[in-house]
Amino acid sequence: MTTDNTSLKLKKEVPQAEDFLPILGTDFVELYVGNAKQAAYYYQHAWGFQPVAYSGLETGRKDRVSYVLQQGKIRIVLTSPMQPKGEINEHIDKHGDGVKAVALWVDDARKSYQETTSRGAKSYVEPYVLEDEHGSVVISGIHTYGETIHLFVERSNYTGAFMPGYRAYAPLAKSAETGLKYIDHMVGNVGWNEMNKWCEFYAKVMGFAQMVSFDDKDISTEYTALMSKVMSNGNGRIKFPINEPAEGKKKSQIEEYIDFYNGAGVQHIALATDNIIDTVTKLRDRGVEFLHVPETYYEDVLDRVGEIDEELEPLKELGVLVDRDDEGYLLQIFTKPVLDRPTMFFEIIQRKGAQSFGKGNFKALFEAIEREQDLRGTLQ
Missing domain, CATH: 3.10.180.10 (2,3-Dihydroxybiphenyl 1,2-Dioxygenase, domain 1)
Structure with missing residues (x-):
């Protein structure tokens, strides 16, 4: 997914904001759910989200499965565990299905991490790079309220369906968007x-x-x-x-x-x-x-x-x-x-x-x- 939009082109609408952390928009929202396949069906056929990408056993991932859906600029990731115990199971057991990550689209995920952690944010994950034949994505993350996290996603050098580790996902049954x-x-x-x-x-x-x-x-x-x-x-x-x-x-x-x-x-x-x-x-x-x-x-x-x-x-x-x-x-x-x-x-x-x-x-x-x-x- 590519874009030529940069933070330099975005007008400042809230003058009181310091804005030392330029954010281009919401990249995706990830929900930890008990059954990602069935949740994906619900959001596709009840809400009109379109299938975009998939990660699981077929892509070499053995601990979890994720479905990526999109409508307009809204992108949701539905993730379920495939092994007992671990972070995802604990999250679902404690909270039920719910939002784990609010991912923010940024120009520079390393700078975003440095700016926030230097001001007191607790680190969730240090900056790391994912790469495949479609390019690279840089990700970092911090903790916020409860067990919710913010991920910073830098994807200006990536042209694939979602990010490395995922493949395009196109089931035969699709539903029309809802606007x-x-x-x-x-x-x-x-x-x-x-x-x-x-x-x-x-x-x-x-x-x-x-x-x-x-x-x-x-x-x-x-x-x-x-x-x-x-x-x-x-x-x-x-x-x-x-x-x-x-x-x-x-x-x-x-x-x-x-x-x-x-x-x-x-x-x-x-x-x-x-x-x-x-x-x-x-x-x-x-x-x-x-x-x-x-x-x-x-x-x-x-x-x-x-x-x-x-x-x-x-x-x-x-x-x-x-x-x-x-x-x-x-x-x-x-x-x-x-x-x-x-x-x-x-x-x-x-x-x-x-x-x-x-x-x-x-x-x-x-x-x-x-x-x-x-x-x-x-x-x-």
Whole structure:
């Protein structure tokens, strides 16, 4: 996979960011899963991801198997162990299926490693080079919250399907894409009073800046609450909201996540589309389940957000939420957890100028999540 894009061409969108660590975008997100082959089938046929590459016994790898899928600029890697014990088994046993690595696309993986570790990041892996007939990829990595890691991937000298050690993967059965374009943001859940610690980590270690913050007055219902701050790199391509629990009458979604995930981790991945009605319709028709929003939400939504391009009825039928900020509006919807444990889920988002995160929808969203928690018996 080649590109001529460089960090020099990327406009700085968040002026407060130090940006000593130029990041071109998200390279891939790797999930450790119990059965990569079946998970790959789900993401291909329910979500419209396209098969790209494979690594396993047939490529000489004996400890794990990985499937690489892509849609638009979104690339996911699904990895399962093939031997007892070891890091992947321990991760799945403790957390269930979940995000292990958020890989960041950089010009210089060695420099990225040096910049972050010299500022206090704990090393996950020192820079190393993978090579094959298609060229070379340089990778390094650091630890972040929980057992989540960031990998720095330098691939300007590589032209293969994904990276050395993988071969092109093209099963006969494929499904059409659903209109997903890129990762808008990825949300991390951390424990009590840990939000500021990890926001400071992203500021100090990676040169990010805080875009916005929400307290328990912004994100609360009668029963539960949370706190959140959004950290961004300089060009705005990487946005990491960090959530922590806040005091409430009952157990919040963050506490539920941490209980079932057994620690901090990636709560949800927001995927962008240019046509949320079309995308969500396709996903729903393929069996993806979304949170239900009461019809009363739509009675005054246009009074709150003003004129929008879309007809209200299809948004209401699908349960798509609408919010506006000073720069425009956005449309968003959230899936139910996509795993047996009530942990990871996805957001589908369409931005029509807005750069915010749907503050006006928080109450409706939380009430929808609480209804699901109540059904699970975890809203206590």
